[in-house]
């Protein structure tokens with residue numbers, strides 16, 4: 215067992231929750247989404263099979279919950295073939311060290327995300343001054359130091375293939391983080407978005423709590439490159455997804471998704487872009 219893998223120095227429990235916390239949703243027969251406090255994990259594969267993958271790894275101290283969700287859906291002592299990371303923010307890798315130690319499975323991420331997953335580079339500090347509610351204001355306590363997955367992390371294949379998810383392709387959607395990816399299945403238009411856009415105003419605790427559906431760009435307090443974030447949203451909208459499973463908020467489908475994405479693209483400046491804050495000097499006029 216490789217004991218050199220570890221969380222970052224500022225790893226900690228974050229006291230934030232939503233009405234969806236602890237609740238799972240079967241979106242399609244092979245797509246299951248479960249909310250850990252304020253973030254979604256996604257299990258892709260047919261229930262009770264051995265052939266499934268975990269997308270993202272929840273909040274700090276959620277390993278037990280993730281293991282029980284997996285075992286409930288796939289069977290006792292089952293484990294995914296791999297963990298695919300949309301990106302390495304604390305709320306998407308919060309349980310990964312325990313999960314990798316227990317399951318001994320590979321983790322895949324985009325090459326540009328590796329410095330944050332191998333102990334080399336911290337994420338930029340969140341910007342608690344962006345407009346928004348108490349989640350933005352509390353964001354200064356969010357962990358940003360890199361975790362270290364050492365030799366357990368692998369780079370996603372350059373051709374867009376997703377290991378153990380043969381009908382999906384990964385799409386580079388930087389902006390929120392440099393190596394952020396989304397996962398798309400052309401056949402039925404399923405898009406696992408990560409945080410490239412979300413369906414809840416993630417900055418507001420009340421809205422996060424109620425999970426009121428509202429299209430939004432990536433979480434404002436943690437997005438340093440808005441020009442790239444805009445291009446990434448455009449790229450995803452061009453795919454014409456039919457189902458969007460976002461890192462935060464409830465899944466959105468059909469006409470509601472199409473009209474909201476149209477709105478997000480045409481009104482990106484007013485919907486997504488913070489009007490002030492330390493990262494908006496990158497705004498294109």
Ligand SMILES: [Zn+2]
Pocket residue numbers: 301303390409436
């Ligand atoms: Zn994020």
Ligand SMILES: [Zn+2]
Pocket residue numbers: 253303305306409461462
């Ligand atoms: Zn997130």
